[in-house]
Amino acid sequence: MALSATLHTFAVHLADVDRGVYEEWETRVARHPSETAEFMITRLLAYCLEYREGIAFSDGGVSSTDEPAVLARDHTGRITAWIEVGAPDAERVHRGSKLAERVAVYTHRDPVKVLAQLTGKKVHRAAEIPIRALDREFVDTAAGLVQRRNTLSVSVTEDVLYVELNGTDLSSPVTDHRIE
Template sequence: MALTSTMYTMNVSLAHVDRGVYEQLEFRMAMHPSESPEYFVTRLLAYCLEYREGIGFSKGVSDPDDPTVSVRDLTGTITTWIEIGLPDAARLHKASKAAPRVVVYTHKDPTVWLRQIAGERIHKVDQIECYVFERELTDAIVEQLDRRLSFELSVTDGELFLNLAGTTLTGTLQRTALGG
């Protein structure tokens, strides 16, 4: 018998000072049985940091052609393709041909991955944005992960401040270059 996804209800008070985005977000997120809690938290944070009109999660891991998170315009065209983790070069190549903006968020050390994709053919590799969360931050959020989660997230100068269950967690968001 196949395992089913676990549904999470999120309430996020977002103050992304760097982008001028101040929103109260209420949404549901599914955690697939094959998804690690760290990946799930990275996907949650990426959604919050990229929040804008038209953002949405993919239909699920069963559809490999869709980005993990995307922003679509009113016609349904993908304007931002967002990947989580360390996607392979072929996926990044496909993404950069399909969308004008491609962003990768990861909770893992990208050192080996960057060496692996360095010689690969990736369309507009120098325009792909890659951000690395501090592992301590994602691990601390995982420890407090609950099916009903409410938190405040502020972002200032690349520094994240997350107030979760009366505890303030902080961490940086490090940008890493893929090309050159």
């Protein structure tokens, strides 16, 4: 018998001062049985940090081989943003870069190791793709705070992420790295 995904509900308040994006919404995030809590929270934070019209979690989630964790489409259905999470392989990043105007990778893992598996590989427009790293301890702490129903406030100022998750305040720099 296959295990089913666990649904987590988030009431999100976003204040991204760096991009001038201020929004509130409620979303359900399905956590696949093979997905770690750290991956799920990184996926949700990537969604917030990339928030734009047409953004969505991919249909297949962590188990999808055809889509990234998060993507955005315009009104015609064309992919405008391809957002990977974790440590994707070069082929996925290459494919996304050919399909979308914007590609980014958000990781809670060691960015040096993520970059090592991408550097020197064939990746379309590699120099334009940010590898955005979140502090591992920050992600671990946030993952431990997730419940079935959650309140999440996300503020971004000068590439510092301030989060209030279920009454606990956390912060992390968002450091950008580039594929060489």
